[in-house]
Amino acid sequence: MRHAPLSLSLSLILATGLGLAGCQPATLPVADAPPGTEAGQGTVAARFDAVAESLLMRALERSPEWSIYSGRYDNAATLTIPDATRRADDLAFAKSALAELAAFDPQQLPAPQRIDHMLLVNRFESSIWYQQQFRDWAWDPSNYNVAGTVALLLNTPYADEDARLRTVMQRIERVPQYYAAAKANIAGPTAEHVDLAIVQSRGALSVFDDGLRGRIAASGLDAAEQALFNQRINAARAAIEGWVGWLEGEQQRLAASGDARSFRIGADLYEQKFAYDIQSHYSAAELYQRAVDEKNALHGRMDEITVQLWPKYLAGTAMPDDRLERIGMMIDHLSARHVERGEFVDEIKRQIPLLAGFVREHDLLDQDESRPLVVRETPEYMRGGGAGASVSAPGPFNPTANTYYNVSPLDAYTDEQAESFLREYNHWVLQVLNIHEGIPGHYTQLLHANKSPSLVKSLLGNGAMIEGWAVYAERMMLEQGYGNQEPEMWLMYGKWNLRVVTNAILDYAVHVQGMTEAQAMDLLRREAFQEETEAVNKWRRVRLSQVQLTSYFTGYAEIHDLREQRKAELGEAFDLKTFHNRFLSYGNAPVSAIAQLMRAEPMREQYPAQ
Known part of the structure; x- marks a missing residue:
């Protein structure tokens, strides 16, 4: 359940999106007014808005990747080379940006600008931290993949076909240099991230396949352009294949030597990463304890429902004394109700309009009927990270582009694995998943976010708020009557919500407390009632990411x-x-x-007279 514009890692966004050296601060010809007065506060706010916009525009100008994911394409033909020179430039700009922001006292800013100031400072400080302390640019090769931006340019009709093809032709010219820089960066990688990079990089080849060549042949590009384009495709494929081959060499070397870097980041880095990524009033340790408490409370509520349902479904079976055992037996019985393997994607497509209708009928929040959600199979270059479903949303500069609900097909699963997966996403859980990913979850929230008047808040999105809203939406929909208050739905919601809670427990316990695979499986299978396929995927995911799994529960x-x-x-x-x-x-x-912003506004502005 990862939800960002496609799958660009946070650290790489920080490096390419906020690194700009050699850019001068904007000139701000705004006359000062006495501080403390309404006019003075307005003047300071205007000055700050100009600085904030200048910082973002300079960052976007330097980072074609961030621009593309934000829906801005004027520099899309340039591919950023992630080498040491670029990192030095990024570091210099982040420090310069912080100096510009330090000229403002946040307490002298109106509440909206105060929050923007906080977001900008956090982002530039985290940019420095990611580069100098976390340093995953050196140990996580899955950071490096050119396919996402190219696919987005090819699939987004922001310009006519020929114009987009010419942009892609220019963009891929430096793919060989890109992967040469990637090889030079990697030192002491984790085995897990090498494996992921191999899977996703092989998937990247699908973007540069015969389908693209066919589009070129059918385009209005002249013969010379078509020949050049095909040459660059050949060179890009060779560079990707060379990168995969190099990674396979690293894979073999790490297996033989046994000296791979641990995927566990430890307590100090974890707390720091949690603070930068989540921006919560909780510490990571405090959030972990709240999750443990919530897990126990959920078990109590689920047990009450299980005892209520027992005569209906398991009347001839003795009820175990152990509450986890009896809850598990009821969930196991109910999980047999699920769609057929070949109907999984079609059933998701069927449910989306039903959810929109429920929200509309119960008047729960505003929707945009002109912006349908497009359900599609997850592109190959995005697979392999452990998430079976995700949303790819357009950025604020191109808010009318398609929003995609990516669903991983079950083609690669054996019959046994597919059955396990479908039992996990059974009749009730699949509906909750569609609320989370679609309506009124991620899809709806991101539509609203792109309408925010603050470019800072739209571009520098907080993952815990985004994930938290989707989790909140699940419970809110059931509270408002979705599922007709069926105890079966509430029991399965409890099982689903345990995923959120155990995500937070698992992530902290693995990276900070050294939780083993056996302990993780016990938590996921016995205490969270997850099917084996889901638990195995989660164990894979927690070894490939850090902190992000806590964002769901924190925000919720x-x-x-x-x-x-x-x-x-x-x-x-x-x-x-x-x-x-x-x-x-x-x-x-x-x-x-x-919360600060809502409390700062007069109640009449939030709740106007009807």
């Missing part, structure tokens, strides 16, 4: 707490739809920041 807990606090504060004035629309209107800001 903070959003739910905020809603309940607003209910208590506003009493009868509280309106759920208004709360949702208002919450989403702030873009992808951290939940703690949104």
